[in-house]
Amino acid sequence: MSISDTDRTMAQALNDALREEMERDPRVFLMGEDIGHYGGVFGVTRGLFAQFGPERVRDTPISESGFIGAAIGAAAAGWRPVVEIMWIDFAMVAMDQIVNQAAKMRYMSGGQLKIPLVIRTQEGAGRGNGAQHSQSLESMFAQVPGLKVVAPSNPRDAKALLKAAIREDSPVLFIEHKLLYGFRGPVLPTDEVVPLGIASVVRPGSDVTILSLSRMVHFCLEAAQKLANMGIEAEVIDLRSVQPWDIDAVAKSVQKTGRLVIVHEAHRSFGWGAEIAATLAERGFDHLLAPIRRVCSDDVPFPYNRQLERAVMPDPQRIVTTVQELLRDYP
Amino acid sequence: MEGTFTHREEDHARQFLQWYELMLTIRRFEEQTIEWYQRGLIGGSLHPAIGQEAIAVGALDAVRPTDYMTMTYRGRGQALAKGASLEGVMAEVLGKASGLCKGKGGPMHITDVTHGIIGANAIVAAGIPIAVGAALAAHLAGDGRIAVTFFGDGAVNQGVFHEALNLAAIWTLPIVFVCENNLYSEMTPIREMVKNEAVSERAAAYRIPAAVVDGNDVAAVAETVGMAIDRARSGGGPTFIEALTYRFVGHMVGDPETYRSREEVAQWREKDPILQARRRIEAEGWATPESLTALDDRVTARIRTAAEQVLQAPEPDLEERLADVY
CATH class of the missing domain: 3.40.50.970 (Thiamin diphosphate (ThDP)-binding fold, Pyr/PP domains)
Structure with a gap:
């Protein structure tokens, strides 16, 4: 850019x-x-x-x-x-x-x-x-x-x-x-208004959908670039709104890629990724070639020490590894 | 001069009789809902304001329909005194489709935007900052409106009470804080929950003028709160009123009231605001005992008619549960 x-x-x-x-x-x-x-x-x-x-x-x-x-x-x-x-x-x-x-x-x-x-x-x-x-x-x-x-x-x-x-x-x-x-x-100079509840495909891809929002979108894009160097094309979706969330955009992408990795900085347990995984499960696994994976912060308070803090949070390498494992185990 | 005096005297008598009728209406309304509750027609808990009617009626005397108000789960009387429709409040208590809130709020959440009632609250003290915000809206609009918020003595120990008083003070907002001190913070004597029982002294910490008034004397409440309302409307900022009162019934219907003696309740029953008002009317010769009895019958009949009508009203459509979320 x-x-x-x-x-x-x-x-x-x-x-x-x-x-x-x-x-x-x-x-x-x-x-x-x-x-x-x-x-x-x-x-x-x-x-x-x-x-x-x-x-x-x-x-x-x-x-x-x-x-x-x-x-x-x-x-x-x-x-x-x-x-x-x-x-x-x-x-x-x-x-x-x-x-x-x-x-x-x-x-x-x-x-x-x-x-x-x-x-x-x-x-x-x-x-x-x-x-x-x-x-x-x-x-x-x-x-x-x-x-x-x-x-x-x-x-x-x-x-x-x-x-x-x-x-x-x-x-x-x-x-x-x-x-x-x-x-x-x-930033558009126009009076652009984006309705709440609409996700955005920030990078198109065909092998796996990586879903996130806020700062984690940048981690996902970094991971997607690394994956592309390995021949894996990841579609990165920025959810933008958690409530309401854009089920159609997520379902459409998963239909195409068959694989979903959800990345959020919120703690893993009962995080919004769980809601999305559950909703897709309720809708049927027809399009899923692999289990849904989550890359989230550990279920601990955030520690002060910078190394500990980094280890608690998702990072681009963890996203890359998760996607690699998913494609290896469910080709 | 004599004629003018008589004219004023007549006005005063008429006004006092209106207060009396409104207090009686609230009393009979509350009695009707207690009966319904005991028959299992009302869900959850019901917190009647029997004994505290003079505060609702007196405090809202000088309040306009366009002024804002928040109150508590014990606030049906205040809703009626602010002008909400009797049938609308009744239907809401029963959860009917014709209730003010389509049956989705219930007795603890009476709201009537057309009368400035932006909500009764089931969380102690939570309506106080909301009323401060409504006063802020009036201040920003410069439209001459004011806000009144009612809360109990228990609320003064909530943090947000203090936050709200401070905001109103630093921004000089047009609001009247009306604390109904009925001596019990739910089921616990307030005197055991504060070091300083003079609740109104808390206002001084925020440089808010305060007054203590006999909350069972409707004329005294009207006069004291009326001055506070004038002050708010003329840009003088907030006032804190502590109205001393007592609820003759439990915190909620079914409360065994183990925290107070029958003697104590009986003593306060002697100071019943409606009884006092009636004695005053008779002593002043503003109405005859016969006409007061007839008035009581009219009020009772009005409540009964409304109750019969509301009981027949339809329940909300089940689809209604999904509406009004966003």
Whole structure:
């Protein structure tokens, strides 16, 4: 991918999406810790405070439950808050508001209420942040009816999906990756909006489908390149949304390749990969030439030590090895 | 001058009688639902507000239909006082298709957006930050609306109560926090769960003005909360009201109430807000005992008619279970 004028970092693309949506719709406003003058810990809201002022770019106390609750109330009253939770691990402090309130209010009210709330946050390991700042928790939220869960892998998708999330009438967990903020890529200058729940084939192939999202897409692409050098053509799919997830795209790819490897940074047990494997199993194994394999983080808290941390997480070599073994055992 | 005074006096009498009728309506409504619960017509748990009617009626007196409100699982009375339809609330309690929430919310989740009721909550204190958010919406819109949130004494020990008070204070939001202190945090005396029983003093930590009011005196509640509402509406920010009261029935229907004595309940029954209001009406000569009895009969008949109608209402279509998720 060559760098051009339209290339933006992930952080810049997200910033563009926020700015454009705030310009488009006066009901959109931001809340979060250090997002105002400071511009956000990862710089995503940089410049927005200067442009829109303290009412629409609202710094909050360290009070996740309180300000997510406040965002829910504002959303119920017709506003479209975008809240930043600095680290997804901190969302655990506000689980009542997210799971018991935001996710259920539309249903409990018999459809009277809409909660157009976006919770922007970031997840992922690989930065030596230790057990309480490294988790990938998208599966946990995807288990709750009423929440949508999105996790983009590149700037173009990040911008287009964030715009879609802001225009959604349901609460959306918009999960960024802490190691992708500096990742640069092309962004369309147009007002592109990608509907939630549509996967993207980021590399076509015929021998095996490798399914992932967020940062792991890049690991999968790296693995696919290595596999190609060995004569194995992997199709890499970026799921982009966990809830809803694009069953048709996954089924279509597996029909073609007959083999599926699911890669996620979330822990293996009860991770979203299990849901996808189970759904494909329920649909019948007709097209599968091999068992489904998963490459996920070990079921342990993320250790601080960098070598231990790397060993817990998926890496491109593990993906390569898994695919090689699968093709060896089920040719 | 004399004529004007009489005119005001008449207004006051009329208003007081309206409060009385509304309190009585809530009481009879709650009694009806208790009967249904005991007959097995209501699922889960039912938490009546019998004894606390003066707070709902008094606090919401100066509140407009467009103002926002959140309340708790003990909040049917507040929904009625805010203007929700009697039949709509009743049908929701029974889980009927014609319920305010199509039967999918139930007695703990009464919501009526057309009357600003953005939800009753089954999680203690969880509705407080949501009301703060509604107040934030009003602040951002500059539309003159305010928010009122009701919660019990038990809620003051939840973290999110403190978070919500702090947010309302730092942002000077138009909200009134109404704490119904009925002395019991579910089944445990609140005095055993706090070092400082003066719950309202917590507001001072956030620089929020507070007042304590006799929650069984509807006029006192209306006056005190009314000032707080004026303050909120004129940009003065949040106020905390602690309304002292008592629930005459258990935390939920079927609660054996082992945590309090019959004598204590009997003493508080003497301070029944409806009984007090009736005594006041009679003492002031605002109505005759006969007309009050007739009023009681009318309220009872209204509840009975609504109940009969709602009992016949259809159950939700089974397909309805899949609607309104996203």
